[in-house]
Amino acid sequence: MMLSRIADSLFWIGRYMERADNTARILDVNYHMLLEQPPDTYKLRWDPLIAVTGERARFYKTHEEASAQTAFEFLGFSEENPNSISQCIVQARENARTIRDRISRELWEDINGLYHKILRLKDEGEDLSRFCDAVKRGGHRFHGVCDATLARDEGWHFVQAGCVLERAEMTARILDVHYHQLLEGPQLLSEARSHLWMAVLKSVAAYEFYKRQNTLIEPTRVAQLLLLDPRHPRSVRFNLGILQTSLHAISGSMPGTYANEAERLTGKIHERLTYDSIEEIFADGLHNYLTELQEMCRNIGEEITRTYLNYAVAQG
Amino acid sequence: MSSAANPIPAQFPPNKLLFDGYDPGAFYDEMIAPNGEPRPYAAPMYEKLANMPLEVFEERRKLADLSYLVQGITFTVYSDGKGTERLFPFDLVPRIIPRSEWDVVERGLAQRVTALNLYLRDIYGPQRILKDRIIPQHLVYSCKHFRREMVGLQVPRDIYVHVAGIDLVRDSRTGQYLVLEDNARSPSGISYVLENRIVMRRTFPRAFELSEVQSVDHYPAELVKILRSLSPRSGDRPVIVLLTPGLYNSAYFEHCFLAQEMGIELVEGRDLVVVDNVVYMKTIYGLTRVDVIYRRVDDDFLDPLAFRAGSLVGVPGLMNAYRAGNIALANAVGTGVADDKAIYAYVPAFIRYYMGEDPILQNVETYLCSNPDQLSYVLEHLPELVVKAVGESGGYGMLMGPSSDKKTIEEFRERLIADPRNYIAQPVIPISRVPSYDPAIGGMSARHVDLRPYCLYDGEKVTIVPGGLTRVALQKGSLVVNSSQGGGSKDTWVLRGEE
Numbered sequence: 117m118m119l120s121r122i123a124d125s126l127f128w129i130g131r132y133m134e135r136a137d138n139t140a141r142i143l144d145v146n147y148h149m150l151l152e153q154p155p156d157t158y159k160l161r162w163d164p165l166i167a168v169t170g171e172r173a174r175f176y177k178t179h180e181e182a183s184a185q186t187a188f189e190f191l192g193f194s195e196e197n198p199n200s201i202s203q204c205i206v207q208a209r210e211n212a213r214t215i216r217d218r219i220s221r222e223l224w225e226d227i228n229g230l231y232h233k234i235l236r237l238k239d240e241g242e243d244l245s246r247f248c249d250a251v252k253r254g255g256h257r258f259h260g261v262c263d264a265t266l267a268r269d270e271g272w273h274f275v276q277a278g279c280v281l282e283r284a285e286m287t288a289r290i291l292d293v294h295y296h297q298l299l300e301g302p303q304l305l306s307e308a309r310s311h312l313w314m315a316v317l318k319s320v321a322a323y324e325f326y327k328r329q330n331t332l333i334e335p336t337r338v339a340q341l342l343l344l345d346p347r348h349p350r351s352v353r354f355n356l357g358i359l360q361t362s363l364h365a366i367s368g369s370m371p372g373t374y375a376n377e378a379e380r381l382t383g384k385i386h387e388r389l390t391y392d393s394i395e396e397i398f399a400d401g402l403h404n405y406l407t408e409l410q411e412m413c414r415n416i417g418e419e420i421t422r423t424y425l426n427y428a429v430a431q432g
Numbered sequence: 433m434s435s436a437a438n439p440i441p442a443q444f445p446p447n448k449l450l451f452d453g454y455d456p457g458a459f460y461d462e463m464i465a466p467n468g469e470p471r472p473y474a475a476p477m478y479e480k481l482a483n484m485p486l487e488v489f490e491e492r493r494k495l496a497d498l499s500y501l502v503q504g505i506t507f508t509v510y511s512d513g514k515g516t517e518r519l520f521p522f523d524l525v526p527r528i529i530p531r532s533e534w535d536v537v538e539r540g541l542a543q544r545v546t547a548l549n550l551y552l553r554d555i556y557g558p559q560r561i562l563k564d565r566i567i568p569q570h571l572v573y574s575c576k577h578f579r580r581e582m583v584g585l586q587v588p589r590d591i592y593v594h595v596a597g598i599d600l601v602r603d604s605r606t607g608q609y610l611v612l613e614d615n616a617r618s619p620s621g622i623s624y625v626l627e628n629r630i631v632m633r634r635t636f637p638r639a640f641e642l643s644e645v646q647s648v649d650h651y652p653a654e655l656v657k658i659l660r661s662l663s664p665r666s667g668d669r670p671v672i673v674l675l676t677p678g679l680y681n682s683a684y685f686e687h688c689f690l691a692q693e694m695g696i697e698l699v700e701g702r703d704l705v706v707v708d709n710v711v712y713m714k715t716i717y718g719l720t721r722v723d724v725i726y727r728r729v730d731d732d733f734l735d736p737l738a739f740r741a742g743s744l745v746g747v748p749g750l751m752n753a754y755r756a757g758n759i760a761l762a763n764a765v766g767t768g769v770a771d772d773k774a775i776y777a778y779v780p781a782f783i784r785y786y787m788g789e790d791p792i793l794q795n796v797e798t799y800l801c802s803n804p805d806q807l808s809y810v811l812e813h814l815p816e817l818v819v820k821a822v823g824e825s826g827g828y829g830m831l832m833g834p835s836s837d838k839k840t841i842e843e844f845r846e847r848l849i850a851d852p853r854n855y856i857a858q859p860v861i862p863i864s865r866v867p868s869y870d871p872a873i874g875g876m877s878a879r880h881v882d883l884r885p886y887c888l889y890d891g892e893k894v895t896i897v898p899g900g901l902t903r904v905a906l907q908k909g910s911l912v913v914n915s916s917q918g919g920g921s922k923d924t925w926v927l928r929g930e931e
Contacts, residue, residue: 117715117720119697119699119703119714119716120703120716121699121700121703123716210679216688217698218692228502228503229502232501270716366716425716429705430707
């Protein structure tokens, strides 16, 4: 038996930890890539980064221009940005603190430790690279501690659901924003283009895996890996597959059937990712495909909430 | 985590020992006898500390602090509408109580808690004590925490106070324990007792063996046994929950800790819903019926339909379910009419009246400002007295006469005259002290302490885990031990053997 509120906290611990981790990855990779770029491409590359996090409007309310410094401050530890890395970790930790009696002591101490560490790095004015490194390590440790210490009950599946849903949406969004930028932004040299795609791959830890299968950096192959690959833990298909498994574990419904709207939507989208080819997707327009994917992820999140986390009770 | 000892500040001489220059002073010292020797039962621990190099002690102290920080054992202090998390300072020198002394305390507490329950059952029932004029009727009815709704309501197994925290102090003049106040609503602090013990066992394992300390770990098991017995439904698996106001409550850590230790669900008001006078909790698979609520939410906020309307932490309709006998609450609603600080003065009379016994533990002399003669005495002697608001706890609404400036005293004078029923006054008790580490001098200083044992009542007998929470006023000379006022805590050892 699990309280809806507890399930909600577990789900959001997963989401916030994953969000912090993804934000650190894109920030870090972008920063390193730009160290070797000519200065005129420099400016162009920080704006899409803000866009990836969906906080563009908020950013330009208080900042004139996206630069390494302002992006780091805004995405790294701004208190005004609810999706900044440090705010995500604050939120994850608040959720963990609320339900600390329901998670392993190791998990609580790990999240609490990360929180204290991030606050310290922030106070010490640590540079971008080390800050992001600490967050990524924290993310890896979080998954490790979950894996090694959480019982495989509904709680585990809610943490999983939160992580994979967030990761699927984030990967789709990273792809979307960068693709858009490359297509419609000022023309870049082909060398620079391939640098940017490499950065995208690196930001989702898929560069090595990609290179094992492809010699050249080609947009379709990059998109194929990030969207459709069933083996890479950051591809959208991979994550929606796990989401499907976890949702079935929670409801007890059989594979191939569905017990609620969240399961139906997840099954439907996973099916498409399994059988759509990358050529078909490009023919119909990648941007539209990715937009739809992101919307589906949002709907799935809402349906999970409506079904399990916050439902109406008829008062007699 | 680094285990390297931090260098000792240069101002301390290299071979300084912790008890160098220690002065037990004019107060009763719980560890050192007046002749300067350790009390026999405290000697093993004293020897251990007295021979420990300062850097070793410092290292252990840092490890202990770190373990509280890592575990997030903090409480929240509110100022400017912003909550700040603080560690509750922990002092590594235990307060040690010999068995023979504890036996008396234990009997005295059992007697007192039994009397408080008999009084509550009477007040919300036949009210014999009012008819026999043992306590003035107006004093009871004017209690802030008297609940008219409880009159005539049958509570499960006639238990009102399932958990009581009775604050004791030792009077240096007589060496006797006195009751300072009763906490019969939802006393907090037991989690510190249990965690302090875990940390101390890890820090001084050998000293535990030598001293033969009685265990405290069975508290959650004892409490859940009582909660289980209250279930209104038959069946051996009642659903028990702990109701907390939530994360921002200063005792939230404790609520989590206890729920986990007892294996019960920790719920907030929004997790519960009352349908047809039955309480349910909202789970991912729908509604599950609840039988017993160990509530850590005050009466006022428990049910917005019955009490304070704006409460967001409560459960609408809970009182109706309680009245219908579908849910058990621990502690019962309305127990504040027993721990009001003016009612406190009558507890010895309750013991005589209901039990026909003499009180084993004495009260501190108390002046009721509602009585005009006593009020005029209090007003004449304000600079010498402690004044307390009757319905408050946690050191709020309090005047320490001897350490207050003229302005504060005059402010209290006006308050007393305006609302005398709301205040009592007591003489300042020279309470006992325990050696406590003072980082500023790199050694031990004597600091004042109180003691809050936790008493569990199952309707027949009172169970008390040996010891309780020793709170220590870490500021030099201070007599106020509350955590909100710069207090800390110590582990409390009740020894197994004879003296």
